[in-house]
Amino acid sequence: MIGHHTMYKVVVPGDFISDDMDRAGVGTYVDGSKVYAMSYGIVITSDKEEKIKVAALSGKYMPGNGDVVIGKITAISFPYWIADIASPYDARLHSSEFEQIANRRIEFGEMSNYLDLDDLIVAKVLNVDALMRIDLTLREEFRMGTRGRLIEISHTKVPRIIGRNGSMIKMLKEKCNCFIFVAKNGRIWIEGSESGMELATRAVKIIANEAHTSGLTDRIANFLDSFEEKGTEKKGKEKKRKENRKNAIDRLIGIAKNKDEKRKNRTYKRW
Amino acid sequence: MKKEKIELIKDGKRLDGRGFEELREIKIEIDVLKRADGSCYFELGNNKALAAVYGPREIHPRHLQNEKTAVVVYNYNMAPFSATDRKRPGPDRRSVEISKASRCALDPVILKEYYPKTTINVYVELLQSDAGTRTAAINAASIALAAAGIPMRDLVSSIAVGKIDGEVVLDLNAVEDNHGEADMPVAMIARTNTITMLQMDGRFTKDEFEVGMKLAEKACHEIYELQRAALIAKYSESVNANVNVNVNTGRGEE
Incomplete structure (x- = not known):
């Protein structure tokens, strides 16, 4: 050094x-x-x-070319989906972007069958012009599932969530056993078990609150470890009750998944 | 209304015991509102101002948008309970004018070109008033803008000077303002001594004006240091041991 x-x-x-x-x-x-x-x-x-x-240390996200963001569809105006990307400006996604995936032409009035209002997308900023019109392109390597959590923090804290050479995010993923995706605009998508997602959410909030301090990675490591220990310490009744609850939740999730599966099949037919 | 004669200066001191060039006590808290992008609570003696900044965000109605820059909207409002007599709620001639003047005071430091087609909303609510509310409001708004992460060239500091019993004094309170001869609010960029707002109510001779400007300049530098210290302290582990600066760390998140 x-x-x-x-x-x-x-x-x-x-x-x-x-x-x-x-x-x-x-x-x-x-x-x-x-x-x-x-x-x-x-x-x-x-x-x-x-x-x-x-x-x-604060401020709104300004999109730049090549940024990967998580957007939420707020309007449909043929041939564009309008997405909120946690910035002062709305972004747009052209219907042809989805045509490549659906492998068919999307006609007027059909757009909501593919992406409806409030749906989330992971997209890359293709271009930002002088009038602040933002064009998005869908990012193919990763599509969001239906079961997960979206948390929103200030985009200024994103580098701390990722850590030096990705150390922080790597640790979070391992210790929470979750899939975590951090978008440039401060939105974070977490997929995993209920407890894992909860733990990851809490850790992310701590990081966001203490982003300006040093030695954060160590403190988060301690936080996550203490949580693990607490979990194993509790035995007997407490444990049993938790297990029962977990089973019940799993059952519910199973039912929900089944429903999801059915819904998916239906959509495929329509395509 | 005929004013009764009040002696405003006794034994070289003012009614509240201050010297001629003395500021009232200042207290600053940052990010007191959870839902605002930046906020600041500012006390100047008995004046209590709460500033909130929202944006840059989409502008409504749309026709007000500027294709090249952000539009700053400043809203000065006195709470009905802020004055001795109840203030009739809602915008009036006075508050519209003060909003306009204050926006112009802050405009030169905000780098509006960075956010075309958007608006930056500044709301300042006066919870208690004791003369010099617009200066307290500008000080608060300037800190809130910085806390909201808005790109700025500098902070703006503001203070009033006036004339009571023939003497030029700094930072009038309500009694002095009502019974004095002149009141002159000044807003400036302390580092460059650039005046961004200058108003005058009453009369100064040219010499008195120059003395007043000197006082205001000095006071603005003092206020600037407090504003800066408050912002720095929020993110410094070792909070500056300045008795007048009370800093609220964290944004009150659960």
């Missing part, structure tokens, strides 16, 4: 950052050849990188 040094400091808009205007990075502005902070956030000065940037 010799020679590499990264510095973090909280700044407010207008704080002086540097005399060298060539080092002005994201979240800064130049005034009279000096660099100042543009937003309330953490200034990151690194020996490795030439630019100094300010990572905002």
